[in-house]
Amino acid sequence: MSNLYTLNVDQVVNGIKNGEFTSEEYVSQIIERIKKVDKKINSFITINDNALVQAQQIDKKIRSGITVGSLAGIVVGVKDNISTAGLKTTCASKMLSDYVPPYDATVIKRLKDKGAIIIGKLNLDEFAMGSTTEWSSYGLTRNPWNLDYVCGGSSGGSAASIAAQLCTASLGSDTGGSVRCPSSFCSVVGFKPTYGLVSRYGLVSYSNSLEQIGPIGRTISDVKKIMEVISGKDTNDNTTIDTKNNNIFDNNHSDLEQKNSQKIGLLKELINGADEPVYQCIYSAIDKFNEFGFTSEESSLKSSEYALASYYTIATAEASSNLARFDNIRYGFELNPDDYEWNTYFSKARGNFGDEVKRRIIVGSFVLSSGYYGKYYLKAQRVKDLIKHELKNLFKKYDLLLSPTVPVLPFKIGEKIDDPLKMYLIDINTVLANLAGIPAISIPIGFKNGLPIGLQIMADEFQEKKLLDIAEVLEKSININTPYPDL
Amino acid sequence: MITKDQLKHLSKLSKIDLTENEFETYTKQIEKIIKYLDKLDEISFEENNPSLLLLSFKKLSELREDTIIEPTLNIDKIAKNLKDKFVRGPVMS
Numbered sequence: 001m002s003n004l005y006t007l008n009v010d011q012v013v014n015g016i017k018n019g020e021f022t023s024e025e026y027v028s029q030i031i032e033r034i035k036k037v038d039k040k041i042n043s044f045i046t047i048n049d050n051a052l053v054q055a056q057q058i059d060k061k062i063r064s065g066i067t068v069g070s071l072a073g074i075v076v077g078v079k080d081n082i083s084t085a086g087l088k089t090t091c092a093s094k095m096l097s098d099y100v101p102p103y104d105a106t107v108i109k110r111l112k113d114k115g116a117i118i119i120g121k122l123n124l125d126e127f128a129m130g131s132t133t134e135w136s137s138y139g140l141t142r143n144p145w146n147l148d149y150v151c152g153g154s155s156g157g158s159a160a161s162i163a164a165q166l167c168t169a170s171l172g173s174d175t176g177g178s179v180r181c182p183s184s185f186c187s188v189v190g191f192k193p194t195y196g197l198v199s200r201y202g203l204v205s206y207s208n209s210l211e212q213i214g215p216i217g218r219t220i221s222d223v224k225k226i227m228e229v230i231s232g233k234d235t236n237d238n239t240t241i242d243t244k245n246n247n248i249f250d251n252n253h254s255d256l257e258q259k260n261s262q263k264i265g266l267l268k269e270l271i272n273g274a275d276e277p278v279y280q281c282i283y284s285a286i287d288k289f290n291e292f293g294f295t296s297e298e299s300s301l302k303s304s305e306y307a308l309a310s311y312y313t314i315a316t317a318e319a320s321s322n323l324a325r326f327d328n329i330r331y332g333f334e335l336n337p338d339d340y341e342w343n344t345y346f347s348k349a350r351g352n353f354g355d356e357v358k359r360r361i362i363v364g365s366f367v368l369s370s371g372y373y374g375k376y377y378l379k380a381q382r383v384k385d386l387i388k389h390e391l392k393n394l395f396k397k398y399d400l401l402l403s404p405t406v407p408v409l410p411f412k413i414g415e416k417i418d419d420p421l422k423m424y425l426i427d428i429n430t431v432l433a434n435l436a437g438i439p440a441i442s443i444p445i446g447f448k449n450g451l452p453i454g455l456q457i458m459a460d461e462f463q464e465k466k467l468l469d470i471a472e473v474l475e476k477s478i479n480i481n482t483p484y485p486d487l
Numbered sequence: 488m489i490t491k492d493q494l495k496h497l498s499k500l501s502k503i504d505l506t507e508n509e510f511e512t513y514t515k516q517i518e519k520i521i522k523y524l525d526k527l528d529e530i531s532f533e534e535n536n537p538s539l540l541l542l543s544f545k546k547l548s549e550l551r552e553d554t555i556i557e558p559t560l561n562i563d564k565i566a567k568n569l570k571d572k573f574v575r576g577p578v579m580s
Binding site for chain 2: 386
C-alpha cells in the first residue's frame, strides 16, 4: 500500500489489526519518509533504531492471535525532554548530549503498554525554553508550510513532524503554550490537559508548577486516543489525579445535544490584541460556532494584562532552581575537574548552556533574590491566584472561552531572536491556561498568505470532554483546503 | 535597572560563567525583561478590591521552607569520573 504515512490513529490501528497492511510496512514507510523529508525541516534529534523490530513483534502477536493494545502499531514521536529508556534524551542541550535515561517516563510506559512504537526524539528549544525552536543545540526546526519561517515552540519538532507526516502522533510539553503555539504555527491539533491529569514523571523539569505533557495530532480524535492512554493517577507523581470515574474521554456526546444551552465567551483582551489576519480568521471560526447553534458573546478577563509578567516570573524562578542539578558531576560536558575549585568548575561547565537558558536562570535568580522576592515572585503568585479566581467566575457563565492561540502569524526565522521580550510576547494568550491549570487546545482554522492560524479553546479544569467534543464539531465544519504541506 | 555589576553578582549566584560580550548583551536584554516584569507593580492588592478578599493569598513563610535535605542519590550508578568507587571531583581550595 502506498502513502500509509497519511493515515490517522484509528486508520493505522484498524489497518494493522484487520491485516490490510503490517506494522512493519507502516513503520518502514515512516522511516523512509523521515529520511527523505526531515533533512528539510530538522524535526528529529534521534531516531529509534529498534522501531522496526518492535513493529515486527506486533505483527507476530497479531499473526499468533495474541490480543494487542488499543494503539498497536501507531508511531509516536516524543519531545526530547521526556525520558525514554535506552534512547538518548538531550533536552536539545549540549549538557545532556550523551544522556541515556535508565527508565521510561510514565507516559512512555503507558503508550508502549498499549502497543505504540516510539519512533524517535523530537527537537525543541533547549530545556523547553523558547517559542520558536530556534534555541536548540541541534539546529532549528523549520516550519513545514514555509521553510523560511519559524515552526513555533518549544515543542517545535513535535508539531512540525505531525504536519510533515513523519509520525502518527507526538508528545510535547506545555509550560506556557509550548504545545499549542507550534501546533498553531504548523496547522495541527495540540492539547494541554488540566494540571494533574497527566503524569510528569520522567519529564525533565523546567517549571514544574506550570507544565504538563500534552499530545499533538492531525485531528482531535487522534489527540483523544492518546489522552485516553496517558492520563490518570501515577504513584510516581503526587500531583496526578484519579480520573477513573470521570469518563473524561468517553464517546458519549450527550453534552452536544443541548447546543443552544452552550455558551461561548470570546475573550476580548486576547482577540482585540491580535494582528488583523488572525483577528479576521478568529471571527470566521466564531461564525461557524454560531451557525451550529452555539451562543457566543464578548467576555472580559481583566487580569490577563498581568498574566505574562506573572508567568515569566514564576517560570524563570522555577527554572533557576530546577536547572541547578546540572552541575557537570552526574551528567554534562567533558571537562576535566583537575585544577578547578568547585564553584569555578560548575560555573565554567554551566556557561555552556545556550543563551536563552542562561538568561532565564539569571532572571530567575534575580526575582528570587533578597530584596526582590516579595516584589516579583510573591506578587506573581498572587496574580496567578487572581487569574484562577477570575477564570473560575467566567466558567460559571460560559462553557468555553475562545481566543487566538498566538496573536501573530508565523514569522521569519531570526526575526525576533535578538529580542527576548518580543519573543516572550508570543506566549501572551497561552500562559493563562498554565497559570490557572485548566485545559486548552489549539485547532487549525485557516491560512493567510500560506501561513497557518490556530484557535485556542479553554475550559474549566477537568472539563476536557466538553472541550474536545465541542472543538470536534468546529473541526468538522472547517474545511481547510490544503491539509498538508508539500515537502 | 540592572547594572553590569548586578549581573556579575547574579551570574555568580547562578553559577554560570559569562563572557564579556555576554555581559554586555545580557545586561541590556535582562533590564528590558525586568522592566516588563515591573508590570506586576501596577496591580493593586489592597483590600478595597472586594473580589480579592475571596482569595487566600500566600504569605512568605508559606512559600518556602529553608530546610537542608541530605541527598539520597545512588551516585555510583550514574556519576561521571568514577574511580575505585570514588567520584573524582574538582580540587578544593
